[in-house]
Amino acid sequence: MNHSDQIAPEQGILGVLSGKSGEHTFQIFAQNRKIGSVVKLPFPMRESNNQAWAVTQLDEALKVLKDQEHFCVDPKSIDKNSNIKDSLTGKSDSSSSDFFLSNSLNAIDEPDHKRLRTLVSKAFTPRYMESLRPRVEKLANELLDQVQDQGEMDLVKDYANPLPINVISDMIGVPKSDHSKIHEWSEGIANGLGVGTADPKSAESLKLFGEYIKQLVANKRQQPSDDLISQLISIEEQGDRLDEKELISMIQLLIFAGHETTSTLISTGTLMLLDHPDQLEILKNDHSLIPSAVEEMLRYSGPSTTAGPRYALKDVELGGQQIKKGDMIFPLLKSANRDEKHFTNSEELDITRKIKRHLAFGQGVHMCLGAPLARVEGDIAFTTLLKRMPNLQLNIPREDVRWKFKLAAQGLSSLPVSF
Template structure:
């Protein structure tokens, strides 16, 4: 049964509309077909109830923010906290929450400061030639074939190779990372099951074994730097080093995988925009920004909680209330973006929220942008006749409430 007990009307391509104009848009949230095309539902949410109290797929009640201006204010309002232990106590802490994404100042500043030195725009730009070599090598492997699997053959291995090299973990373990990452990310809905906990334990055990190797033979990679900082004391705890590295492995490739996947779907569904980019590859920077805005790789922000009883836009929120920002909805807000449902790679640079906003804005954004630029232009240069092998409406979208992406994209070359 759908979450709200009312089945929406979904067409064969998965786009949903409400059965009656009198029904709330909330009735269509998280129902079958919603993942294929959530944007008509979001449009109604922004119009009817932009700050909505509802039940999420995991059974939690909380607030969903769907308008751009409200989203920005929530993301930078320090009354909404990220450290769940302040609300629920230390019993809820794990290695997957012991990092900058789930911390507040001053811990956030300390943790982020240790990591961001590995992701400065200048350092990332210096990796351009090497990332290009990786992209060409992956496409060399499918040269001469008539078809390819975009995610398996290209969109997944490219960023996982890059983040593995930055961190210093074995690239040959990338398939393990994919299983663990997909499982942990998918646990943001109610279908997680006991296998998720098994994968968490396997991931933790793997990291522990790798950290021991690094302590014995440190290198010049980022994990070695973090281990050395931990051993220097007062900079990083044992729990925090697990949390930071787990975050970097998972977030370090998830965003880029879905940026490439969702972006290519958007391009292939808009042949006029595809031709523009093929005729003028210099448009790629704007194209990537539009891909991020139009069908972004991160659909919802990670959880925030009201740190106190407060009022926000006339709504009374209690201490401990869950607050989630629908980033992809905010990026289709007509109050912020002209013709928001139009995919236009020449759109003037937009202040989209695909990488978040405020102190928790994704520190890997420069790397994700560069990987996206190289991936898209290289694909179009090497395979100018690239096409989807099946209707976009038939693609299976991944479950969960954080990332937005499809499981696989079959392409004709």
Template structure:
């Protein structure tokens, strides 16, 4: 798809021939986002799948687009041959990330009841017990990789307990999701193998729950499915997949990124230790400062639309830069500084509009407890390696640490 055939508006400037304006976005995302915001509000780039996409960078435009009903999540709205993103079988793909109303409204209503603030708050004590048990395990060692030993197992334990996934079935899930979100270019077959493995996993899990229902969310969803026509079988399996996949993946990165941000800002860490009541507000700043999802889920205009003066044809891929919007100085002054006293209202880490993250209350609770328990237990917490050795996942889809070695 040639750039020259696409109408341009005054807010979009031509880039040097052959150069992707978003080059370096994985290695230095916030510096690249700052340059892109300063240059133009909308840029033509190569997306994560290599196909052309429109990247929206400024806060006001991103927030407005997140709630724009003319920007569809339904992949059938994409131009033929245009979008080449992650492909899943129908049994995993019929989920909220690919739906518009009325299907989106119907399914979100079913799952939303499991993530109300009241229900999530009831999980506070179990989440704290899980956090304490994980910290008990690493304390005698004196040091740990906080991603592998803490940030990853905590949310996977919580979401699996909520769904009713047996303990013995949890060990492979992180490897599968890593293969999908940060694929290894040298081994592209791993992503396909992960899809096959997950399909088999969820098929078996649903069969087990049908034969032996329990007091858990997955058994409740199966009962809804089997009692009427509110969920198709593909929707049921896709919903279970999405809750487990999204319910832990983003929280892993949010916890790890938050801890690193505090270690990078010792004065903020000291202030939080001195007043733990600030943790809920701190979690909002962690989300704004270095959230786990640099981009919102891709969207496709249902007809030609104009974003910040730029005409985007129907069916082309639109990427909304959450990371760039949250660091827009026009909305958040001095945005590259972690400031736990900042007014964070309006950050778009969890989205905006009808596609706002349904699991947001749970992610907030887990991060609050995980960070609070950690800094309370280990007052001398410090990095175990030089700061420039900290490595990030090579992905523009997710923003997370490969590891976080610390001295406890």
């Protein structure tokens, strides 16, 4: 059945953001791009007169992400008593979310953002990310060693999930025996962070995660070693350094932002290739195309449906709409990346496409800090997989593939494959 027969297109966006759109996401976005580049969402924000908007096209999404004079990530930059964020997520107890989200790099505006980003960027350089290649390769091979003789695996459980969690945990200095705990907690947190959801279990995960990281930091202060936490502890820039709360919140963000997204890239990227056997064939015959294939996977259906909501700092016109101070704006990255004005045959997967720019990692000052790492991981994950398992096939009927939705992102619960 055609999705447009069922609900209004703008209502469909709300469905996507709360994870209820199933596989109709791109149909909904295409309908909305036809309506306009900026679409009014059919709900006023609770307890406020402000309006919410979705940005469906690339030029306007870029403007929202880059124009700091008009748009911010923290509503408290508009009004320090704002409770807009809580009214969106339905959270009544904001103390735990404050700790995890509100003080994080992704959720603060200038000048604090610049200060934190400058400090953490000193440890997080593209050169350092590249230097991790041999470690990532080793981890990918170890995971495939464990399943190679079975001739089949669940690609999500056996490869896409453990690879990024092992890489980021390793990098940060989490002992191997605790990697699975980290994964469990961050899954619990992600499950409770969708628009309009408030899962009590996520508060518990948040607490345990926070306590664990606090203890880890205390241990690294006593015994520094060759890892990111020890580096973050010692970094100083012109007499400035991260305080305890900033340090813990930064480490949580890196772990959290660093693996769910990358794991989704690996699992959904594999499914994209299985769904497009002609593209898979081209890639199998020429592994040098893998970096370009990864960019196309990110464009075609990157892990993040939307960037974090932005708020208008003042009244502004955008895409022909009058946005009022305090209004909330969702830059829909997945929709912008299918913008017909910027990509020829935008709804088609073409791993040889020459991409000038896509928005899968966002843009502007909040653009993904971990993009170079995600690219290294994506490159190695697909190279290792195709080298060792060139006869990869889906092991269940296509219609039985199960999706899961969290944090306004669409991932896979499992992906049984044979090889």
